[in-house]
Every structure is written in C-alpha cells, then in structure tokens.
Amino acid sequence: MPPPPPTAVSPTQDDLKRMAAHRAVDYVKSGMVLGLGTGSTAVHAIRRIGDLLRRGELSGIVGIPTSKQTEEQATEAGIPLSDLESHPSVDLAIDGADEVDPHMNLVKGRGGSLLREKMIEGTCERFVVIVDESKLVDYIGGSRLAMPVEVIPFCCNYTLERLRRLFVDSGCTAELRIEKGKPFETDNGNYIVNLYFERDIGDLNDASDRILRLPGVVEHGMFLGMATTLIVAGKLGVTVKEKSELAS
C-alpha cells in the first residue's frame, strides 16, 4: 500500500514570526545602515541577515542594535555593529510589535527596549514592522496586555500612581514590572510601569503628550505614525501594507 499523503501541518506562532521576518529582509540591500529590533520576531530577521552576509548575498551592512540582547544576537549572527552617534542616518529598521492598530500605530516595549527602539526607529527612512496576526488589535490597549512606560527609579511608585490617574476614565490599572522578585531594569538603568486599560483611551497623541509631560517618565511604548511598512504573517499567508495606503 502507498504511504498516506502527508497531512498539512499548520504553522506555529514562531513559524509565522519567521515568515514575516524573512519577508522584511527582502527590503535589505547591501551597504545599508540597519536598525535591528528586539524580541522573538526580530531575531529571525537578524539571523536571516547573518545568513545572507555569510553567503555573500549581502555586504557592507552596518547594524544598530536596539538592545543589549540584540547586540549579542547580531554579533553571534556576524553582523557588523555601530551606533547612532557614528551612523545618525539609518536606512531601514526591522522590528516586532506587541499591538498594531488599523492605522499602523503600535504598542512596543514588552521586551523592555522601547527607549532605544524609539530613538533608532524614529530616525530611519523606512521602519518595517513584522508581526504574526495575533498582534492585530482594533485599538491601542485592545489586547488588554501591558502598555509599558519607562520611568526613572526615583519615587517610581509616585510616578506610577500619577500615570494611573491620567487614564482613570479608561479603567486604567498600573503596576511596576517585577522580574525575579525585583523591579525589571532596562538597558538604561530605568524601570518599567505597565499600564492596562479596560477601555479605549481615545486620542493617542493627546495620551502621549500627557504621559510625556509627567516628570519621572522617560518614554512610553506607543509608537504613533512611525511604521512605514507592516508585514503580517497569518495562517493564510503574508500580507504587506504600506503607510501610504492608509486612508487619511
């Protein structure tokens, strides 16, 4: 008897992350200065770029890592690294996200690297966001998961309470991110306050301004209007959307 035909295996979430990341690497050209994102999706792009460099299909790439973790992964992948001071003009950045709304606004930073990500991705010509479809939300905060805010350690619980009160109408709760029994420390020596919203927070630019006006806040994880290209991998395949296609 012939063997039974192979049954289709549905892709895992990690497969989807890899598919989105590999599609993004199609935008990478030799000689580019690249912002290298942080997280379990971005690492697939880093490894792919490393493979292409090794095979001689890419050359002259300079990577600007968005975290210490990424710096280690990129070094392991054989990507030459530099920083924004030496390369202030970044051609392309590739990074994951925690939430993406229909206007391509993002929540980032659940990996804790939001400040360096915003510094590097805010300066690049093209910012390609790579996600699996589970990251798509109807509105920012819609996943009910954390929207991180980086704060200085000094009187962080006071800052936390002021942040919570800003969004009391949206049913906001706030907590300090704790790992291994102590406050999680970012690469910049700061802490993270996680905000959770029960309801839509409304005007995002206004929310951003209000957060950034609080003394003690360093940066927040809403990346508004920054993504130029969105690559989403889902069970039905990979889709690419450009910012220019969004209805204004």
Ligand SMILES: O=C(CO)[C@H](O)[C@H](O)COP(=O)(O)O
């Ligand atoms: O912003 C980030 C790290 O600060 C990540 O891009 C974001 O958390 C998505 O991570 P992952 O790809 O692991 O789901």
